[in-house]
Amino acid sequence: MPDLCVRLATGADHATVERLWLMFRHDMSEFQGGLPNPDGTFRSERLHSAFHDAGWAPYLITSGGHPAGLAFVRGLDGPVRVLNSFFVVRGARRGGIGLRAIKEIVARHPGSWEIAFQDANAGAVAFWRRVATEIAGDDWTEERRPVPNLPDDPPDVWISFKTLA
Numbered sequence: 001m002p003d004l005c006v007r008l009a010t011g012a013d014h015a016t017v018e019r020l021w022l023m024f025r026h027d028m029s030e031f032q033g034g035l036p037n038p039d040g041t042f043r044s045e046r047l048h049s050a051f052h053d054a055g056w057a058p059y060l061i062t063s064g065g066h067p068a069g070l071a072f073v074r075g076l077d078g079p080v081r082v083l084n085s086f087f088v089v090r091g092a093r094r095g096g097i098g099l100r101a102i103k104e105i106v107a108r109h110p111g112s113w114e115i116a117f118q119d120a121n122a123g124a125v126a127f128w129r130r131v132a133t134e135i136a137g138d139d140w141t142e143e144r145r146p147v148p149n150l151p152d153d154p155p156d157v158w159i160s161f162k163t164l165a
Contacts, residue, residue: 003063003064004061004062004063004068004097004100004101004104005061005062005063006059006060006061006071006100006101006104006105007059007060007062008057008058008059008060009050009051009058009059009060009070011051013058013060014051016060016067017047017050017051017058017060017070018044018047019067020060020067020069020070020087020089021044021047021070021085021087023087023089024070024085024087025043027087046072046084046085047072049072049074049084050072050074050084050085053074054077055074055075055076055077055078056072056073056074056076056084057072057073057076057109058070058071058072059071059072059073059101059105061088061097061101063097067089068088068089068097069086069087069088069089069097069098069101070085070086070087071083071085071086071087071101071102071105072084072085072086073105073109075114076109079111079112080111080112080113080114081106081109081111081112081113081114082113082114082115082116083102083105083113083114083115083116086098086102086115088101098127099127099130099131099134102131102135103131103134103135106135106163107163110163110164111162111163112160112161112162113160113161113162113163114158114159114160115128115131115132115158115159116145116156116157116158116159117156117157117159118154118156118157119144119154119157120154125157128157128159129142129159131159132159132161135161135163136161136162136163139161139162140159140160140161141159141160141161142157142158142159142160143157143158143160144156144157144158145158
C-alpha cells in the first residue's frame, strides 16, 4: 500500500488545496449539476472557510509525496464534527487511501460525526457506508435531509456515528 500522509494544510498549501478543490467540484458537478463560473472556477466558500474560519480544519492528503486529496472538517468548536468536503484524486482511488485518510482524520477529532453525500453517487454511497462500519461497527445511522435553500434538489444522505476519546 502506498505511503500516506494526512496533515493539516497550511497557508503554504493553499494553492495545492485550491487545485484539488477544483477537481473535487468538477467531480461533484456530475451529481449536483452546475457549471463553473465564467473564469473556470467553482464556488469556493468552503475552501475559504476551511482555511480562515474558527472551528474548521483543512487537511491535505499526500501519497508518495504527491497531492492525493483533501478533507475539510467543520464543527470542531461544537458538539458535532462534520466532514464538509472529502476528495481523493481518481488516480489514487480504490487502493485504500481514502479509508485510511478518513480514519486518521476522525481519530484526531473524537466525538460525534456527520458525513453527507448524494444517493446518485453510487461510489460515495458504498464508500461512506463502509467507512461508518469500519469506524463504528453497527453503531451508526443514515438519514435523508433536505438540502438547505434548494427545495427542488434530492435530499442529501447523512451518516452519523460517534468515536471515543
